[in-house]
Amino acid sequence: MRVHTLLMMVCLLLVGFQLQAADPPSKPPELSSIAPGAELWRDVRQRDQDVTGTTQVRSPGADVLINVSGQAWREYRMQELIPLSGAAIAIVLFVILLFRLVRGRIMLENGRSGLRILRFTTNQRVAHWATAILFSILGLTGLTLLLGRSFLIPVFGAEGFGTIAAGAKFLHDYLGPVFVFALTWLFVLFVRDNIPSPKVDLQWLLKGGGLFGKHAHAPRYNAGEKLWFWLASIVGLAVIISGLVLDFPIFGQTRSTMEFYHWVHSIAAIVLIVVSFGHIYMGTAALEATFEVMQTGYCDSNWAKEHHDLWYDEVKDSEEPVPQQQAQPDPGARQSTDSA
């Protein structure tokens, strides 16, 4: 949708130039309506469809007389990206709240079994948390740069926010490339069990993941998790690639290149951020005995039975009792997540 709007705007501009160029150039300008700046640029447009030329100055884009995509980018950023992303975040948070109110905290049907099963290796957990932390920082700093002018300047003042934004930009630009490694690591570790198994996944989806009724059958990762995995990987790849293009402006990228990748980066990042709210909620406060899984790497066997029954069938032989210090239920976790 965004591509279309953008392309249409560019096309309109170009067509506009062509139409104007078709006018006889010998026509003297209306003497009564001279506005210097406008006159100049109208002249250029009338006489040239192409608004590039030659110049002795070598800075990037110096040969472009009029940067036609700039206006389109401005409109995209100011009239679409900022309001729509703000709205999207608000809506998702509202939906999650609504879901919580309707569905409440989803408890294990049969309570805890006291037996645990290894679900994530330490390696997997470190990869997950590294990615998650980086993602959070990048998301927050990105949103600071995107929305801070509207929300934070009133709080911190222009200079204060300038400092915050400079820090945000610094973190974003230097941690971005680290995120590339984190996400790759995560992908390698998790991809095997996220390969779709069409029949089961489809059924799981048709049942809505069992959120509003009976549990659906699920292997190690259910279709929702798989979707998130692939979304995070593919859209994440887009974020990474576009981010790298933006972060390393040393290869002579033109403005329109940068604008395009900024457009990719911003949309992809907002999609990830919005969806990640769902993931974070589901992984923390939504379901009993879930957060501890990524905390400790172990899940309660009943949790496995309820949420990942097909996987449970495969691994039930590895059940082991919970060590003493971890045996208690998770009031702490519940408390903290509820209050969050």
Place this chain on the structure above:
Amino acid sequence: MKKLTRTSHDVQQSAPEQATSPVPGALSRRAFLKNSSLMAGGAALATTVSPVMMKKADAAVTSGGKTEEIKTICTHCSVGCGIIAEVQNGVWTGQEPAFDHPFNKGAHCAKGASIREHGHGERRLKYPTKLVDGKWQKISWDQAIDEIGDKLLEIRKTSGPDSVYWLGSAKHSNEQAYLFRKFAAMWGTNNVDHQARICHSTTVAGVANTWGYGAMTNSYNDIHFSKAILMIGSNPTEAHPVALQHIFKAKEENNAPVIVIDPRYTRTAAHANHYLKIRPGTDVAIIWGMMWHIFENNWQDKEFIRQRVYGMADVMKEVKKWNPAEVERVTGVPEAQVYEATKAMADNRPGTFIWCMGGTQHTIGNNNTRAYCAFQLALGNMGVSGGGANIFRGHDNVQGATDLGVLSNTLPGYYGLSAGSWKHWSRVWGLDYEWVKGQFDDGSYEQSKGKDVHVMNTKGIPVSRWIDGVLEDKANIAQKDNLKAMFFWGHAPNSQTRGVEQKKAMDGLEMMVIVDPYPTASAVMPDRKDGIYLLPAATQMETYGSVTASNRSFQWRSKVIDPMFESLPDHTIMYKMAKKLGLDEQLFKNIAVNGEEPLVEDILREINSGMWTIGYTGQSPERLKKHQENWGTFDYDTLKAEGGPANGDFYGLPWPSWGTPEMNHPGTPNLYDTSKSVADGGLTFRARFGVERDGVNLLAEGSFGKDSEIKDGYPEFSDKVLKKLGWWDDLTADEKAAAEGKNWKTDLSGGIQRVAIKHGCSPFGNAKARAMVWTFPDPVPIHREPLYTSRRDLVEKYPTYEDRKSFWRLPTRYKSIQDKDFSKEYPIILTSGRLVEYEGGGDETRSNAWLAELQQDMFVEIHPRDANDAGIKDGDDVWVEGAEASKVKVKAMITRRVGSGVAFMPFHFAGHMQGENLLDKYPEGAAPYVLGEAANTAFTYGYDSVTQMQESKCSLCRITKA
């Protein structure tokens, strides 16, 4: 060494009161801005500057305490733009537009707008330096002068004074140029020359032989009155950008059609109404083609020709051959375009005719310039405001250096080299003629009319040929020995053709002395291990004196800053050198010397006392300083001061400013203008060529200047003429004593000039201009194909000259080169020209970071068709190989600016040689920011048949991918 402050602001900081705003309060600032909008109008229309503005500006600066505003003149071209330098504590901190300057109204080109960099730039030659075992070694001034002097004296003993070549400069002030020429004379040689040889020598010769003086006849400002403007071989948008301010004024306000004739669709052509794209080297053909239409349609000014032109009938006969078909065959321009352009000139009179290096730098350069003159004479465009031959000179003081005779064929003031001329100057110098003569080699190597001519009276080797003075067999050179030592006193070798041979010549010398603010390519071209001395000269911003702009106006320059590093002003270096050589007493007989610095004002006074031929006599230092102080009082259109201390003067006393300074002649704004009295700056054509030839009267007929008491033509004035006219008694007793046996050129009292002018007469007579110069190889200009021509089919009909055995002391080849067909191997015509960011050899401007950033790569312009044929893409590295097999490696710029079959290279680059980067050979920290191949490395042999101007606008080449 002076400690340099990089940024001006450090100085401001030291003046704390600067920190407080001089315009307190937003209200007053806004009120001011309302006023300042007036200034935008003023600047735009180039008429007024709101005085309120200037006052406030002053207030702002003076509140800082120590800012000094110094007026000087730009050193980058002959327009002569005024500059206001702001100096604080000796540091050049700011540059303000000189809105009241009559030439530029504050405007500048890229070079002028960045001239302050010269006050900070560190890419300079900093110390006297000597090449020892292939390494640069810092030495003291005393050691340098001692060693150089000893070597000179040794060469003098073994080979004679003619074996030392004194290559001077158009970047010298008038005083330095004059002193340099005088120095060479004292040394005893005519081997002295400068860039004018390779710039406008064919103009000077052609124009002076047509109507008397070899200079721009009108002025940049006078173009305001032009009804039509024709430019050929001239690209002022790059070479003289501020001239466009004046051209556009005529174009817009007079609706003057602008006609550009050039092989390239230049930036100037882009602003023209008519553009004729000629094949390089066909100037005579296109001009005769235009005149064919003039005569065909009877557009010529018959009355003007009858009264004031000799030989137009001969021209008509030649022009008759140039029918439109032949013109198109030779030049490539179709009839309709030629007709329209000619009609535009004929319909809109007076029209001005502008030419530059595109016309002069040819083997037939003198033919080209005379054809241009004939065109203007035919239309009656001479001697009128708005018309004229507006020849844009190149360097800032190339007019002055030419006038002051830094040339191998004349003493100062175009007096020539005859015994009479030497006697005149010996008198001015207060020296015994025999002593001067004794300084020369006592030999004769040339004959005239069967008689031996003393070497003192024969033309020296021109700068274009110094190479051959080294390389040519001694037996073929008309002087005692080959050249053994070269002084490059402000000269860039890359502005000269045959770069590879030039390098060989440099290797063959015994000693090279480079006196320059920059090491120049001369320091790095040769493969020498020793025998090169680099002496740091101060720039013109670091000294003071006068400079002659293209329009013959003198301008006074004040010193902006002290000489940087260990550099010294040129005249101080000349003093040191003269002292070492034992010539100081003679050289400075009339000139006071403070310490080691000769007094500039005294030098100018000596110039004033001897330069009667061209009226360099009225411009005393006092008058010039008065003009400098009162820029704003001179009219922007007429250059005449209305009121004020210089009331009635034309700005800069454009020469001739007749008589003594006390006579107060206002200068001559437009040459040969009979509508003004000579006393008010009018003139007639000069009676330079006798009074009759073959029974035909050469004097003017029925045309005379306003207020002239002789109502017809008359010869030049002498004591005899005055007596005959009964005007002798108008002289004072003292004048009579001085004038007896003398003429207007040699009467040191100026009495003859004064009396002639008193009676409304031009001291130099009143004659016809000659469209036919019988003393030249081609009396009526004819087209001749270039030596290296791609049009073999035209060689038979338009052949070049026969080879000459001894021409300016050297054998000179023409036919022997043209006979060989190079066009198969080298199919593309090669031409050269300028870029706005750089000047001349470019050492100065390529060392200026603000300019260098804008032109970082040497390039060649190639037409898309030629590029495609050779498989070359835009930006590729290519080899451009000249027809003499020397080649340069440059970047390809593919453009339709050049025609198919023509390639163009700018000539400002140096520092690469046939693909090799010579950066390591520069003294440390002295290399320019930008280096590149010198275009002239690829340029070939070819010299004008009168002046030895080099052919650098038309050769052949082959372009291949590197």
Place this chain on the structure above:
Amino acid sequence: MARMKFYCDAERCIECNACVTACKNEHEIPWGVNRRRVVTIKDGEPGERSLSVACMHCSDAPCAAVCPVDCFYTTGDGIVLHDKDICIGCGYCFYACPFGAPQFPEAAAFSSRGKMDKCTFCAGGPEEDQSSDEYKKYGRNRISEGKLPLCAEMCSTKALLAGDGDVLSDIYRKRVINRGASAFEWGVNNSKIPG
């Protein structure tokens, strides 16, 4: 109230680059940063024209609109300035500007551009007028000295004008009247160029 504008007359601009070096000169702009440049369209072909371009001090400035830290401000004279203490060097203003005015001292990895630099209409920045800090960050403040931008003041052909928009309009109107209709026929004769 004055509303400051630049205007470049394409009929007069000859790409002499005086405006470029005048700017370098006045503000000591380092190599690689160009607050002003001249762009030539149809270079070397009929219809060739040059225009000097810098910040046009737009009324509704796109740079100011997209700036994530809101570092731009417009003076009472309509000059668009920015605060380098707030600028984070993100480059957004460069994307949005139609004229390519914003410049960055570097283009290094990790999006390190340094603080944005652009034409100030020779009006400095938010620091105290003519203070040392102002000079170092923004160059000379000619407006406070009662002068106009040096690029326009030094333009070789008076093609580049700077000053109150209304006055500039008047000047241009006069020029157009002087030129008559013929001035707008450029390119007609040029279309006949061979080769």
